[in-house]
């Protein structure tokens with residue numbers, strides 16, 4: 001099962017991708033999480049990525065594509081994977097298609113989690129993220145059991161630097177300019193499915209499972 005999660009920043013791609021990965025026992029590959037782990041570990045890639053992420057801009061394709069192509073070649077991806085935050089530009093989508101074509105494979109599902117911009121800014125201000133294990137929470141809808149502490153690994157949960165309102169607006173602009181064209185790209189390939197991301201998380205997941213098992 002090879003799945004791409006599409007949607008605006010904060011639409012709930014990560015929330016759903018984690019559940020898909022758990023249910024179908026396939027890896028969850030989030031480029032945002034990979035960059036944040038590199039930033040935390042002070043790597044060269046992390047230093048470069050941070051310059052772009054803090055401004056709400058996209059990390060250049062040349063830093064992003066090889067990273068994902070190497071990841072999907074690993075053994076645990078043999079039965080599929082769920083991509084979260086990649087591809088985000090047409091050149092990234094073309095690079096992914098080319099890499100899969102070479103090994104006689106193709107993507108099967110592109111699932112767009114559809115949420116209007118006005119809902120996004122509210123959600124992002126309430127999101128808290130664990131920079132250690134990647135778990136995400138929301139101060140109202142999914143609070144941590146102990147305030148400020150990740151349920152899963154016990155580290156501190158924080159407001160991401162790029163979740164400040166002014167940066168969220170920039171990320172939304174970048175999404176509309178550079179990522180939304182992927183909706184047509186995958187519609188033309190006949191693999192685009194859309195779910196209403198304004199519904200409660202469990203309902204969104206049920207809709208996704210129905211698509212994957214249809």
Ligand code: AP5
Pocket residue numbers: 007008009010011012013014015016031032033035052053054056057058059060061064084085086087088092123124126127128136137138139141142162171197198199200201204
């Ligand atoms: P990335 O980490 O991918 O951020 P994003 O796409 O902006 O998406 P988010 O993680 O912000 O949101 P999400 O859709 O996963 O929502 P979530 O499930 O957390 O990328 C960060 C940055 O890295 C980019 O800006 C860019 O600079 C760089 N980058 C990454 N990939 C790149 C690439 N391929 N190319 C270039 N640059 C790249 O949910 C959000 C909140 O809402 C949470 O609090 C959650 O609990 C809550 N929530 C979720 N679902 C619901 C629901 N149904 N109802 C109510 N609340 C909900």
